[in-house]
Amino acid sequence: xxxxxxxxxxxxxxxxxxxxxxxxxxxxxxxxxxxxxxxxxxxxxxxxxxxxxxxxxxxxxxxxxxxxxxxxxxxxxxxxxxxxxxxxxxxxxxxxxxxxxxxxxxxxxxxxxxxxxxxxxxxx
Numbered sequence: 789x790x791x792x793x794x795x796x797x798x799x800x801x802x803x804x805x806x807x808x809x810x811x812x813x814x815x816x817x818x819x820x821x822x823x824x825x826x827x828x829x830x831x832x833x834x835x836x837x838x839x840x841x842x843x844x845x846x847x848x849x850x851x852x853x854x855x856x857x858x859x860x861x862x863x864x865x866x867x868x869x870x871x872x873x874x875x876x877x878x879x880x881x882x883x884x885x886x887x888x889x890x891x892x893x894x895x896x897x898x899x900x901x902x903x904x905x906x907x908x909x910x911x912x
Contacts, residue, residue, distance in 0.1 A: 792836055814875075814879045814882075814883070815875035815878070815879065816872060816875040816876040816878075816879040816887075816889050817889070818875075818885070819868065819871055819872035819875050819876075820872060820873070820889060821882050822868050822870050823865075823869055823872050823892055826864060826865040826868045826869075827865060827895070829861065829865070830858065830861050830862055830865050830895065830900065831900075831904060833858050833861055834855065834858065834901055834904040835904060836899065837852070837854035837855055837857070837858065837901075838847075838854075838904065838905065838908055839864075840854055841853075841854045841855070843905075845905075846901075846905035846906055847902065848904040849902070849905045850897075850898040850899075850901040850902045850905070851898070855897065855901045856896065858897060859897060862897040862900070863893050865895050866895055867895045869892045869893075869894055869895070870894070872892060873892060876889055876890075876891060
């Protein structure tokens, strides 16, 4: 359960249920969803770029103009990841080292584009 504060005693379980019922959500959990949406948005944009790129291999696709035009989308994704990582650090300090979320690495657009290329070709 992502909402559990990861301390397993009766008092904390009651507190966690009360917080969850009243709509409290630690910032890193809020931003985790934002990061996932941004990554999906970038992935979908890369899928569309793939269809128009005419590239014949992963490296060619990663270096294509279509991928280059997605720099700002990747930068937005990385800003959200940075904000998530900052919130995560604060939540780890607040809730303890057992906090169940992990840091996210920034997106390297060309590497991500190559992954999208390979993922697309593995389904064929």
